[in-house]
Amino acid sequence: MDGASSQPGPYVIRIVTGKRLARPVRIAFIGVSDAAPDEMKDRVAASGFVINDPFLTGQAALAEVADKADVNVVVSFRSLPRVNKLARLNDDIDVIINSDETGLVPDPVQVNNALIVFAAKETKHLGELRVYTDADGVVDRFTARYVELDEVIPDEPGMAAITAQARREIDEVQNRMAEAEAAVYSASNSSNASSPFVLSDTCGKCHQTEYAIWRKSLHSNAFAALETRRRTFDSACIGCHSLGFQKQGFVNIKATPHLANVQCESCHGPRRCHVAAPAAEITRLRREMPVASSATIAQTARISILPNTGQSSLTRTL
Ligand code: HEC
Ligand code: HEC
Ligand code: HEC
Numbered sequence: 001m002d003g004a005s006s007q008p009g010p011y012v013i014r015i016v017t018g019k020r021l022a023r024p025v026r027i028a029f030i031g032v033s034d035a036a037p038d039e040m041k042d043r044v045a046a047s048g049f050v051i052n053d054p055f056l057t058g059q060a061a062l063a064e065v066a067d068k069a070d071v072n073v074v075v076s077f078r079s080l081p082r083v084n085k086l087a088r089l090n091d092d093i094d095v096i097i098n099s100d101e102t103g104l105v106p107d108p109v110q111v112n113n114a115l116i117v118f119a120a121k122e123t124k125h126l127g128e129l130r131v132y133t134d135a136d137g138v139v140d141r142f143t144a145r146y147v148e149l150d151e152v153i154p155d156e157p158g159m160a161a162i163t164a165q166a167r168r169e170i171d172e173v174q175n176r177m178a179e180a181e182a183a184v185y186s187a188s189n190s191s192n193a194s195s196p197f198v199l200s201d202t203c204g205k206c207h208q209t210e211y212a213i214w215r216k217s218l219h220s221n222a223f224a225a226l227e228t229r230r231r232t233f234d235s236a237c238i239g240c241h242s243l244g245f246q247k248q249g250f251v252n253i254k255a256t257p258h259l260a261n262v263q264c265e266s267c268h269g270p271r272r273c274h275v276a277a278p279a280a281e282i283t284r285l286r287r288e289m290p291v292a293s294s295a296t297i298a299q300t301a302r303i304s305i306l307p308n309t310g311q312s313s314l315t316r317t318l
Contacts, residue, residue, distance in 0.1 A: 010061040013069055022137060028069035030061045032086070033077040034100075046180060047173050054078065055086070062092050073097065074114075080106075087111035095129070108144050117144050123163070124149055167230045174233035175254075182255035196248055196270035200263040203271070206278070210264070219262035223253070244270065 011030040032054040036044045044051060054076075062072060073095045076083055083098045093114040103121035108129075110116075119127050125146040134140045147153075189195075200220070204211030214220050222241040223232075231237045232253050235245075242250035243263045248270075250259040265271055 010057055011065055013065065025071060026069045027071045027073060028061075028065040029073050029075055030058060030065070031075045032058045034079065034082060043177065047177060049173075055089075058086065059090065062090055066092065071095070075119075083116060084111050087114040087116060090114075097127070097129075105146070108142070115142065120146055126153075171230045171233070178233060178252040178254040181252055185251055185255035196272050197244055197259065197263075197265050198272050198275050199243075199258060199265070202275060203264040207264075214264065219266075222262045223260035242266075 010032075011028050013026055013028045015024050015026050017024045033051070035051050035054060058074060058076075065072060071094050072092055074086065074093050075097045076086065077099050078086065079100050080098075083096060083100075087093055087096060088111060091113050093112075096114050096116045097119050098116055099119040099121065105118045105120050108115055108117045117127065117129055125148055127144065127146055129142060129144050131139050131142045200211065200214060204214075218225075226232050226234070226237050226241055238250065238252075239245040240262070242261065243259045243266050244250055250256050253260055
């Protein structure tokens with residue numbers, strides 16, 4: 001990234017006024033994020049992003065706002081032990097709003113001078129922290145709660161514009177990374193022969209009925225749903241909308257376009273050996289299918305979306 005966007009300020013200060021406030025309150029918001037884990041270092045370097053040491057950056061920002069703000073709020077994305085350490089080592093932090101990869105939302109905790117509250121994952125909830133002061137203006141209690149941002153609550157237009165823009169920028173970076181990954185992938189997978197998957201078209205040669213149903217179903221076009229929403233590279237989505245993600249199958253849409261969509265083997269499992277010897281493998285298939293498929297299906301697919309029957313042809317027990 002270049003220009004101003006590569007150097008976002010480490011903090012912003014907002015001045016809050018209100019009938020119940022004796023005087024305007026200056027609140028500094030300082031953002032820190034965990035450094036990338038070691039195994040991601042190369043990918044971060046390739047992305048063009050630079051991640052500075054969060055401790056030093058946070059401390060420098062706190063020193064800078066010392067005379068400019070009355071309340072210091074740190075917005076952080078850090079693991080629990082690290083966020084606790086941040087609070088212990090910095091006496092000037094009043095509130096930390098934290099989130100981490102687990103997406104867990106524990107109860108607020110006081111560590112050193114800081115109240116640590118947790119933001120719910122993926123902006124699906126609005127966190128509301130209210131603090132109350134006594135007659136002398138000293139904070140004496142707080143309430144913290146979450147409001148679900150469901151379809152009843154319209155998007156805030158400013159925020160929606162920011163997330164749409166962020167999604168575009170992330171998509172561009174991910175596109176570039178996927179292309180690089182695809183180049184490496186195609187160099188080491190010049191033929192499909194080592195893949196455990198044979199793909200739906202192969203199954204269709206013998207199972208024409210199932211193939212015809214599948215082609216008309218949304219399963220055969222499941223990846224398009226991610227494209228229209230710019231989620232093509234989101235690992236939270238692609239597992240269910242492709243074949244064999246993280247299981248020797250789908251890598252990304254540039255490297256493995258043939259493994260996009262929910263294919264026969266998304267539910268039936270890799271079947272290269274069945275194709276090689278359909279009859280020999282049939283006993284095993286029959287034995288495994290009800291168990292294996294019901295578990296996979298609970299995860300991968302709601303059966304009712306096969307359109308030609310209106311209802312499932314797949315619920316029959318073997
Ligand atoms: C070369 C032809 C051929 C190909 C290709 C093939 N199958 Fe089969 N499949 C068969 C035969 C033959 C049977 C046994 C049918 C029977 O006994 O009713 C069978 C049975 C099955 C069954 C069990 C059906 C039942 O009635 O118990 C499933 C499930 C299945 N195949 C899935 C697949 C999938 C998924 C693929 C693609 C990965 C695939 N097959 C590819 C020939 C094939
Ligand atoms: C656990 C599996 C799973 C995950 C994870 C998943 N999906 Fe899906 N998705 C499904 C299933 C199953 C359907 C079809 C059933 C339905 O419409 O409810 C579906 C349907 C959809 C549809 C509607 C498809 C259409 O053509 O109308 C969209 C859009 C969609 N998913 C987007 C996403 C996005 C975006 C993500 C990631 C944030 C995601 N999905 C993650 C399983 C999943
Ligand atoms: C969304 C999950 C899912 C997908 C995708 C899927 N199947 Fe199935 N299939 C099942 C389940 C579950 C059953 C077993 C339940 C049943 O017998 O009705 C089944 C049953 C079958 C059978 C046995 C049917 C019978 O009447 O004996 C065959 C053959 C088969 N599938 C082949 C395929 C082929 C070929 C594809 C791809 C073109 C495919 N399936 C895609 C879930 C799926």
